[in-house]
Amino acid sequence: xxxxxxxxxxxxxxxxxxxxxxxxxxxxxxxxxxxxxxxxxxxxxxxxxxxxxxxxxxxxxxxxxxxxxxxxxxxxxxxxxxxxxxxxxxxxxxxxxxxxxxxxxxxxxxxxxxxxxxxxxxxxxxxxxxxxxxxxxxxxxxxxxxxxxxxxxxxxxxxxxxxxxxxxxxxxxxxxxxxxxxxxxxxxxxxxxxxxxxxxxxxxxxxxxxxxxxxxxxxxxxxxxxxxxxxxxxxxxxxxxxxxxxxxxxxxxxxxxxxxxxxxxxxxx
Amino acid sequence: xxxxxxxxxxxxxxxxxxxxxxxxxxxxxxxxxxxxxxxxxxxxxxxxxxxxxxxxxxxxxxxxxxxxxxxxxxxxxxxxxxxxxxxxxxxxxxxxxxxxxxxxxxxxxxxxxxxxxxxxxxxxxxxxxxxxxxxxxxxxxxxxxxxxxxxxxxxxxxxxxxxxxxxxxxxxxxxxxxxxxxxxxxxxxxxxxxxxxxxxxxxxxxxxxxxxxxxxxxxxxxxxxxxxxxxxxxxxxxxxxxxxxxxxxxxxxxxxxxxxxxxxxxxxxxxxxxxxxxxxxxxxxxxxxxxxxxxxxxxxxxxxxxxxxxxxxxxxxxxxxxxxxxxxxxxxxxxxxxxxxxxxxxxxxxxxxxxxxxxxxxxxxxxxxxxxxxxxxxxxxxxxxxxxxxxxxxxxxxxxxxxxxxxxxxxxxxxxxxxxxxxxxxxxxxxxxxxxxxxxxxxxxxxxxxxxxxxxxxxxxxxxxxxxxxxxxxxxxxxxxxxxxxxxxxxxxxxxxxxxxxxxxxxxx
Numbered sequence: 001x002x003x004x005x006x007x008x009x010x011x012x013x014x015x016x017x018x019x020x021x022x023x024x025x026x027x028x029x030x031x032x033x034x035x036x037x038x039x040x041x042x043x044x045x046x047x048x049x050x051x052x053x054x055x056x057x058x059x060x061x062x063x064x065x066x067x068x069x070x071x072x073x074x075x076x077x078x079x080x081x082x083x084x085x086x087x088x089x090x091x092x093x094x095x096x097x098x099x100x101x102x103x104x105x106x107x108x109x110x111x112x113x114x115x116x117x118x119x120x121x122x123x124x125x126x127x128x129x130x131x132x133x134x135x136x137x138x139x140x141x142x143x144x145x146x147x148x149x150x151x152x153x154x155x156x157x158x159x160x161x162x163x164x165x166x167x168x169x170x171x172x173x174x175x176x177x178x179x180x181x182x183x184x185x186x187x188x189x190x191x192x193x194x195x196x197x198x199x200x201x202x203x204x205x206x207x208x209x210x211x212x213x214x215x216x217x218x219x220x221x222x223x224x225x226x227x228x229x230x231x232x233x234x235x236x237x238x239x240x241x242x243x244x245x246x247x248x249x250x251x252x253x254x255x256x257x258x259x260x261x262x263x264x265x266x267x268x269x
Numbered sequence: 270x271x272x273x274x275x276x277x278x279x280x281x282x283x284x285x286x287x288x289x290x291x292x293x294x295x296x297x298x299x300x301x302x303x304x305x306x307x308x309x310x311x312x313x314x315x316x317x318x319x320x321x322x323x324x325x326x327x328x329x330x331x332x333x334x335x336x337x338x339x340x341x342x343x344x345x346x347x348x349x350x351x352x353x354x355x356x357x358x359x360x361x362x363x364x365x366x367x368x369x370x371x372x373x374x375x376x377x378x379x380x381x382x383x384x385x386x387x388x389x390x391x392x393x394x395x396x397x398x399x400x401x402x403x404x405x406x407x408x409x410x411x412x413x414x415x416x417x418x419x420x421x422x423x424x425x426x427x428x429x430x431x432x433x434x435x436x437x438x439x440x441x442x443x444x445x446x447x448x449x450x451x452x453x454x455x456x457x458x459x460x461x462x463x464x465x466x467x468x469x470x471x472x473x474x475x476x477x478x479x480x481x482x483x484x485x486x487x488x489x490x491x492x493x494x495x496x497x498x499x500x501x502x503x504x505x506x507x508x509x510x511x512x513x514x515x516x517x518x519x520x521x522x523x524x525x526x527x528x529x530x531x532x533x534x535x536x537x538x539x540x541x542x543x544x545x546x547x548x549x550x551x552x553x554x555x556x557x558x559x560x561x562x563x564x565x566x567x568x569x570x571x572x573x574x575x576x577x578x579x580x581x582x583x584x585x586x587x588x589x590x591x592x593x594x595x596x597x598x599x600x601x602x603x604x605x606x607x608x609x610x611x612x613x614x615x616x617x618x619x620x621x622x623x624x625x626x627x628x629x630x631x632x633x634x635x636x637x638x639x640x641x642x643x644x645x646x647x648x649x650x651x652x653x654x655x656x657x658x659x660x661x662x663x664x665x666x667x668x669x670x671x672x673x674x675x676x677x678x679x680x681x682x683x684x685x686x687x688x689x690x691x692x693x694x695x696x697x698x699x700x701x702x703x704x705x706x707x708x709x710x711x712x713x714x715x716x717x718x719x720x721x722x723x724x725x726x727x728x729x730x731x732x733x734x735x736x737x738x739x740x741x742x743x744x745x746x747x748x749x750x751x752x753x754x755x756x757x758x759x760x761x762x763x764x765x766x767x768x769x770x771x772x773x774x775x776x777x778x
Contacts, residue, residue: 034644036574229499
């Protein structure tokens with residue numbers, strides 16, 4: 001644990017998590033409550049440290065609650081992709097033959113589309129909203145797990161202790177659970193941390209374009225889009241959600257890099 | 270994956286209008302920045318201001334309107350008279366030529382009518398609120414044409430002087446594939462000729478040197494399509510465009526101070542409203558709910574706080590600019606009354622979730638107004654999900670009756686009663702959100718045939734009262750059109766919303 005970047009990443013990530021969790025206690029304002037008479041107050045206004053938006057909603061409250069939403073979407077998506085991609089990867093790696101072929105060809109097809117485009121297309125089909133954005137991101141993102149984990153499984157199952165356990169008559173499912181899974185776990189954690197920031201940024205991009213989470217829910221992406229209309233007179237509307245997004249993505253990425261270096265130096269490029 | 274954090278930073282930096290200012294010749298060219306592109310270049314097809322304000326530069330109408338009084342005046346028709354209750358006769362201008370050299374005669378008027386009224390053309394204008402009452406077009410001679418209607422139709426002159434009738438060349442229209450040709454390369458008699466249409470980017474027109482009223486001062490008009498206010502503003506301030514539609518009220522002062530452009534504003538004949546859709550199942554079927562909505566939305570607050578006073582409240586379906594206007598009492602902002610009405614209707618506002626469709630960038634601060642309305646409804650506990658649509662999608666949703674319970678729309682130029690009442694309050698009409706009210710249907714049909722001024726005034730006054738009481742909309746306001754006009758351009762906005770570049774002049778720089 002002597003990496004400055006690692007500590008920085010961990011620090012930022014923890015801060016974001018704590019701040020998001022404590023959002024309702026950090027600001028007395030409701031992020032949805034508009035007060036049309038006090039619109040576009042600049043940062044530093046009494047009661048509104050980051051100012052207010054065009055509808056008089058407190059920007060600090062919106063940025064903080066935006067953090068909750070971003071983390072929520074990030075965590076949910078990572079969990080879903082981890083389970084779906086992980087199981088498919090394990091099966092594909094362990095049972096080779098046709099399950100492997102089917103899963104991997106599907107993955108190849110999917111990888112030939114850009115991630116964000118695919119996520120948006122799926123989102124356009126399944127419809128807007130919080131649940132559907134998680135669904136679309138997951139549907140577009142499971143491939144990475146499936147591939148990484150299948151690769152790991154292929155190598156782990158050739159190890160002597162796996163052969164030994166199999167020779168002693170251990171069932172396939174138990175083998176997978178007791179001996180293979182624990183050995184691919186570090187990779188799962190590393191991929192999760194790296195995917196996490198990608199999902200947060202992708203969600204922001206999709207919300208920025210008007211898909212995804214719909215107003216008035218405070219999502220950083222849609223806040224950026226709304227703020228853009230007022231860039232000339234109220235820079236803070238776009239600046240703070242943008243900064244929050246950038247810092248969060250940076251923090252999680254640094255943490256992910258460090259985790260990767262620590263757990264699995266082989267993955268270093 | 271590192272790229273993702275870079276992307277995030279990029280978002281912050283994405284200053285709208287990042288496209289480099291074009292190096293256009295500083296000739297007598299005017300670039301107009303609009304929020305959307307035409308939905309077609311084919312004349313007399315779509316009821317949509319954005320489309321028609323652009324293509325009317327290529328075409329002429331039978332009649333024009335005076336910029337100040339908004340009264341009909343000669344254009345392609347030099348005079349008109351009522352032969353009997355159902356027959357209008359127009360004397361046509363001689364010596365006018367289409368851009369392809371074809372002479373303009375009564376045949377062109379007839380061919381355009383025939384094309385438009387043909388059900389196969391699927392024109393919005395073939396409906397009863399526009400030209401369906403015209404049952405026959407008689408060519409008396411080359412320069413005299415008669416329109417015979419199936420009932421007295423005093424609104425005919427109003428429609429003839431708006432973009433509801435743009436005359437297309439008879440020969441091209443009748444040849445096989447002629448309609449497709451005109452859709453791709455419109456040919457009219459207007460002051461500008463078509464040059465090119467780059468989808469999603471620009472429509473370019475050049476001056477018609479042979480225009481019958483004399484060539485325009487400017488040599489070229491380019492309409493650029495820039496959906497976001499901020500991007501249009503950036504383009505105006507960087508000199509990329511010369512005229513910007515819909516300057517957000519909040520930035521009007523900074524435009525005036527910029528030294529590059531001035532804000533010119535006018536009270537538009539266009540009204541904005543929040544439709545309470547009763548053409549599909551939902552809570553808006555109930556009159557009490559619709560009235561409650563009118564008491565729940567604080568229109569005055571929206572005007573002062575969101576639009577910074579740049580709008581004039583209207584309380585019924587017509588605005589004072591409309592010749593058939595009669596005053597009605599405003600619904601007062603009264604949350605208690607609204608609660609009581611909701612209760613009476615058996616609707617619990619706290620459990621009510623509404624969907625509101627809004628365009629984004631088509632009307633002044635349309636999306637922000639919609640969000641503010643959602644915030645006001647929230648005070649009663651109503652959850653309103655706002656859906657911001659691209660303009661074309663928004664219109665399609667309305668046409669296909671696919672919107673949420675509420676949608677935001679503007680209607681204009683709204684200069685005569687029939688032009689608002691019939692298209693918006695009858696279920697079979699393209700943009701209607703409310704209808705199937707037998708009493709209203711009958712009274713609208715009757716009012717539109719009244720020639721006598723007194724009877725017509727009384728009929729429309731009654732209709733306005735009726736519509737007000739039925740609360741098909743939350744009645745909002747007449748928008749004030751704010752245009753940003755570059756300092757070297759001499760052009761005044763008009764209440765009928767024509768962005769008419771024939772009148773514009775450029776001071777050479």
